[in-house]
Amino acid sequence: MSAGAAMAADSAEATPHGRPAPALAFVLFGMLFGLLLAKAGATTYDYYAALFLFRDLQLMWVIGAGALTGALLIALLRAFGARVWWGGGRVEPAGKPMQRGLLPGALLLGLGWGLAGACPGTVLVMAGEGKTSALWTIAGVGLGTWFYGRLAQGRPVEPALADHAEASSPASGAPPVAPGA
Amino acid sequence: MSEPAAGAIEAASAVWPGWLGGVAIGVFTTLFLWATGRVLGLSSAYGEACGALGVDYFRRKDQGFGQAWRLWFAAGLPLGGAVAALLGSDGWSVQTSMGALYESVLPAHTAARAAVLVLGGACIGVGARMAGGCQSGHSIAGLALLNPPSLVASAGFFVGGIVMVQSLFALFGATP
Numbered sequence: 001m002s003a004g005a006a007m008a009a010d011s012a013e014a015t016p017h018g019r020p021a022p023a024l025a026f027v028l029f030g031m032l033f034g035l036l037l038a039k040a041g042a043t044t045y046d047y048y049a050a051l052f053l054f055r056d057l058q059l060m061w062v063i064g065a066g067a068l069t070g071a072l073l074i075a076l077l078r079a080f081g082a083r084v085w086w087g088g089g090r091v092e093p094a095g096k097p098m099q100r101g102l103l104p105g106a107l108l109l110g111l112g113w114g115l116a117g118a119c120p121g122t123v124l125v126m127a128g129e130g131k132t133s134a135l136w137t138i139a140g141v142g143l144g145t146w147f148y149g150r151l152a153q154g155r156p157v158e159p160a161l162a163d164h165a166e167a168s169s170p171a172s173g174a175p176p177v178a179p180g181a
Numbered sequence: 182m183s184e185p186a187a188g189a190i191e192a193a194s195a196v197w198p199g200w201l202g203g204v205a206i207g208v209f210t211t212l213f214l215w216a217t218g219r220v221l222g223l224s225s226a227y228g229e230a231c232g233a234l235g236v237d238y239f240r241r242k243d244q245g246f247g248q249a250w251r252l253w254f255a256a257g258l259p260l261g262g263a264v265a266a267l268l269g270s271d272g273w274s275v276q277t278s279m280g281a282l283y284e285s286v287l288p289a290h291t292a293a294r295a296a297v298l299v300l301g302g303a304c305i306g307v308g309a310r311m312a313g314g315c316q317s318g319h320s321i322a323g324l325a326l327l328n329p330p331s332l333v334a335s336a337g338f339f340v341g342g343i344v345m346v347q348s349l350f351a352l353f354g355a356t357p
Contacts, residue, residue: 021217023253029213030257031264033221036209038265039195040202046190046280052339052346053282056190061199062206063320063335069207070325077215084218093220095328096313105311106319106334110341112304114349115297117283119316120309121223123302124255128262130275136295140302145227147303148310149238157243 021086034125043125045117045133052114116140191280195269210322219250220326222318224309226255286353312337 040062041047050056077091084091113119116137118126123141126134196202210221229251232239239246266273278284288294309315312334314323320338323331 021219021250023250025217026250026253027257027260029217030254031261032257033206033209033213033254034258034261035265036202036205036261037258038262039197040206041190041196041199042202043262043265044190044196044280046282048342049280049282049286049346049350050190052342053350058190058196058199062203063316063324065200065203066206066210066321067203067324069204070210070321071207071327073207073211074214074325077211082215084214085216087218089218091215091218093214093322093326095326096318096323096330096334098330098333099313101311102313102330102334103337105308105313106337107308107341108304109308109312109315110338110343111345112301112306112308112341113316113338114301114342114345116301116305117279118305119223120227120305121255121258121315121317124223124258125262125265128259129266130263130273131279132275132277133279133294133298136298137302137305140299140304141224141227141306141309142230142302143299144303144306144308145224145239145310146231146234146236146306148307149228149231149236152244152310153236153238155238155244157241 019086025086033121034128037122037125038129042119042122043129043131045126045131048113048117112140112144190282206321207325210325214322217250220318221322222251222314223255223258224306224315224318226251227306228310230255285355286349308341 037043041058042062047056047059051059074091074093082091083089116123118134118137120141123134123137127138197205213219213221225246225248228239228246229248230239232246233252238244241247263273279287287297305315312319314331314334316335316338319331319334324335
């Protein structure tokens with residue numbers, strides 16, 4: 001596949017192809033992910049209620065088998081030194097860091113999950129399926145995110161992260177919707 | 182093992198066995214990483230959208246934002262949902278019901294229902310940013326990366342969900 005990658009930096013932007021994955025690829029990946037979530041039952045509200053009532057563990061199996069399969073396959077990618085198709089750098093996924101507020105945030109998200117019967121991703125798929133309730137939940141997630149962003153506005157800059165993020169995003173200073181423009 | 186009564190849960194289209202859906206999602210997560218170099222995640226797309234609407238925090242590179250791919254990926258999800266519904270036996274249709282279980286505990290009045298869902302969504306939005314990710318980033322991708330903070334977050338998600346749904350059914354549920 002991505003041959004001639006010896007000189008490539010590990011940044012997704014410095015690529016032997018000269019470019020990161022195009023927007024259309026992400027849209028198609030999103031479509032496929034949405035379809036899989038629906039087929040897994042993750043876009044059916046009642047599977048969430050049934051899970052938390054311990055009546056039907058469908059989604060427990062989905063998450064368990066998903067994480068296990070992903071862990072095995074990603075370990076294989078790493079073992080074989082696989083290179084990113086659109087990028088050329090080695091597949092070296094960074095795990096999310098431990099951060100202040102992780103546990104209370106996770107609990108709060110869980111409360112909302114149980115109340116609305118949806119996650120930030122699945123609720124978008126539900127809207128596409130024609131489930132009108134999803135629109136209210138999406139509005140709520142947007143409001144909550146907006147509220148957090150307003151409160152976090154003055155957070156001090158973390159230079160190390162700034163450098164790292166700069167490498168993985170070309171549109172510095174521009175609004176994040178820039179790629180079409 | 183779970184053996185729900187036949188027809189206990191009505192999905193929009195035929196649902197695969199849980200393990201099969203999980204394996205498919207695990208393969209997808211890996212292919213997505215391999216192809217794009219990106220770790221799967223969705224809650225940050227809401228941040229990117231807020232950034233586009235002028236919330237400066239969500240344009241800050243040092244906080245991990247300013248990554249337009251997240252918006253494109255999120256935009257694909259409703260399309261996938263539409264395809265799933267069209268492939269289902271009943272085709273695509275507008276559905277107002279949330280299913281037998283949720284309908285039995287959430288308010289039936291439209292405005293009250295909307296308020297509950299917006300509140301639930303807001304908890305999800307604030308919580309996801311505090312936790313640095315949601316179920317896709319922490320529970321699907323994060324667990325696949327064997328990342329300890331993601332294990333903590335996933336446990337927190339489940340505890341919150343169990344507390345909320347058990348409380349809902351204890352307070353408002355008719356005895357089945």
